[in-house]
Amino acid sequence: MTWERPTTIPYPMVWHEFQGPDLGNTDNLVTYRVQDLTPNRFDDMVQHFLDHYLDEEPECVAKGISGDALAKREIIEYWRWCFGRRLTLVCYKDGSREIVGGNLLNVRTAAREDVRKVESEKLNGIFTSNEYLTDTFDVFGHYGVDKYCTAYGMAVRREYRGMGICREMLLARIPMCKAFGLALTSTNFTSAGAQAAAAKAGFRNDFEISYDDLAKLGYTFPNITSRSTKVMSLIIK
Template sequence: MSTERIVNLDRKSFTVSVSEEELKDVPIIRRSELPLVWARLSCLVRIMDLKEQDYAEALAIFKSYFIREEVLCKASNLSDDEESVQNYLDTIKYWMKDSTSLIAVLEGTREIVGVLIGRVVNKLDHSRTFSRMRLTEGEALDKILHLRSHMNKTFDVFEHYGINEFFRIYAVTVKPQHRGQGIGMALMDSALRLAKLLRQTVLMGIFTSAQSQKLAFKLGMETKLETYFADWIVDDKVVFEDPGAGNYSVMLMTMEFPRAPSPIEEEIIREEPKELPEGRKSSEENRDKADKSIKSIKSIKSIKSDSIKSVKSDK
């Protein structure tokens, strides 16, 4: 597939390998078959779809880095709670099966250096998924889910936008030695285009670190709800006492965009009669007026003829 454009976000450049026009030609049902390359970075990294054969390596990256470093995980000492760790990894693997997550891979290898977990959240199964997590949590995971639940319930994405589903970014992580090269930004930009391919109209994520919030802002997302760590108190105690330097709050952020037309809708649009050019339009209007005038004259002649016949008959 040809390169469509060069994106420069967070002062890092990367080429988009699949243009939005090309994406329209990829049937959604074939996503499970195609190893789409969403972007290629100047640091010799490509952004690709996460496939089943890469689940184990992606989960290992989450266990080694995300669970130890993500603000809520670190502040709740989740890595020391084996039950929480296992349940969190099980949940991430469950999300992976939707085939809507992405990985950053070193060119010429299969080594994964970054992962983004994303999926379409449906209004009907949203509560069932959350209930499943609540039933299998550990103590540390409970603290995280409590705050995330508060954010989701306080700002209801479904109700606010009047939609039944949206694309959600659940987690993004990059190996430490590959950070600062725009990989996280490239993963998020690719997730946005994936959401459009899936004909979603809203992108949503809950971002816990200043760095992830910065990337979301640069992508074009807006803050809809913000909860400060110092204000999140349970049983008269601040739950996340040490979120790390520069991290002050959790932000629920969203981005709205037009829904992409389906192939059937595109065909209908193509077949709709286009408006005539101004010159031709005037010509058509004049022709219509002439036709009406001719019909009117014929009608008058017909009336006159009938009147003359009637007079002769009376005589």
């Protein structure tokens, strides 16, 4: 059965607030909030991911997604499908409507309804590689859960990188998961920066495979800049 956001949980919700350096004046602390993305910002979030994710996420870059019209169209369609699940998180600085960061979330069940069929061979290569990780490390069996929060991409605006935004957005999953009755969040992290942020947020390393070894299995990512991809999980207490 497809998981749906409970109607008892208000939408949108602010899930996490934190103090962080202000852009251009790191000695000044300001408040940031992480909340549900609302439909009036869907187009803006698409543009945010085009500007700050598609040409930087290691697997997308290696596959040349942004330069392939079909792959680009289909990944945007996938993002919009994620938005429609009403789980995508957006980070704002108080007093500003500028998108600081975004995280595409979903609740995965054993039915894997989040696996979408695509025509693009390049995009399908990313999807099938991620499913290989899922098949190799059984999140459900290992943690004894029938569902968990997962993610399909995080993008922080370039100007705000190095300020701990990624870690704080990962921490926002904790109150969200508690509200939804989820005992676990688990994600395939593909970049060294995201893996480091996840470790700082308390995620444990469940499974790691190098891209060289993935290539030997037929999952090729030409000239990829990342050394490995990791399944990392956080138990929600």
